[in-house]
Amino acid sequence: MSLGQQLAPHLPFLRRYARALTGGQAQGDSYVKATLEAIVAAPEQFPTDVEPRLGLYRTFQAIWTSVNLDGDIEATGQSNAATIAQARLARMTPLSRQALLLTAMEGFSPEEAAFLIESDVDEVERLVEQAMNDIEEQTRAEVLIIEDEPIIAMDIETIVRDLGHEVTGVAVTRDEAVSLAKAQRPGLVLADIQLADDSSGIDAVKDILAEFSVPVIFITAFPERLLTGERPEPTFLITKPFQRSTVKAAISQALFFDQATVPAV
Template sequence: MSLGQELAPHLPFLRRYARALTGSQTHGDAFVRATLEAIVAAPDSFPREVEPRLGLYKTFHAIWSTANIEEGGDFGSENLGNAEGIAQARLSRITPLSRQALLLTALEGFSATDAGYLIGAQPGEIDNLVQEALGEIERQTLADVLIIEDEPIIAMDIETIVRDLGHNVTGVAVTRDEAVAQARAHPPGLVLADIQLADDSSGIDAVRDILAEFSVPVIFITAFPERLLTGTRPEPTFLITKPFQRATVKAAIAQALFFDAATVPAS
């Protein structure tokens, strides 16, 4: 099996991680492209002492660490808008290493040992880094949250997680029309949306309707993440895979709000 064939199954999930890390599909996918270009240019340098997924993420981190993102980097820095500027200001209050540890373990499911390998930290440091990231991000960001989910048990679980983080749940919608109506009645600061809804309507369409009227960060929840991580069209920045872990939802919420310029502390 060629190296390309070994890496192909892992690319959608590297895109998920890169988008969450940068807060942008455009910037995240650009880092993934740069990673692939580096591998193609020097295949003999690819880490073969570890499994392909670890080697892929390790190569990504080599690109990430040299891009100097705090200064804008080389990936479209001339197009950074106000939201990106606010996110960069927030980076001064929480280290990128902490955020990487959080996303690698909670979102991507790496062990502390593997996460340590990827970011150059000892395994024993990872737990402390994760707690540092969660503590700082949770203190920074509180929001009104709209949940779009037609499965009652899953909706209840998400609502519990959201409230445990200190956020307010404005409503739980089970159809496209209901979601739009609730957003209009109580404009949310964050939307958590399933893809397939109760009346066979689409959570994607519901979000599209909401975004036509409000600027709000969105996290999609789906059992088929690969369909929304192709890198070939406009796709979600933040994506959670079903079945999900509570830590995954917490990490995604924290990261989505971290990059949201409109979020203000709740009263």
């Protein structure tokens, strides 16, 4: 099996990580593209003593820490998320955010994350705790949950409230989601894909976004279906079944990059 074939299944998830780290599709994908270009240019430098996924993320980390692609994105007018988050980024070391996303969202163990950021396990655990504390202190919002499974909805609601946010409502259909959003404008939307009446959470989100701008986190058992590169894609994606830490990390990152919640400086 060629190196390209080994890496292909992991690319949708690397793209998820990159956009969560940068706050946008265009910026995140630019770093993934640079990573792949580096691998193609020097395949002999790709790590062979670890599994392909670890090698891919390790190569990405090298690009992330050594190359500044913000200027290229800014030239196309698509760096708004990075600009929005500037005040918060000044308060938080990038390494702590990487440690949080690698463990909580991407599912790497502390040992694997330590390998990826060239650190040790104790430092990774300290960085994750620091990142969660920093982000939670800076973000508060009212959250709309779109989820038709009662137990999952209750679990998400508990997580949201534990983070200090308010829940504006829980919708189980597309029409109910739009109605709740119009009645009380949320600062964040958590949306399942398949809803109770066979309507689509994606369509519900499109209807809401037609009314006003709000950060959205999609919840799905098939994230690769939304990360195809063929259309505008969600910046934040949670894979079912999810861990509570994953939901917390995604909520914190989504609000971290949202203009409406930038604190005064």
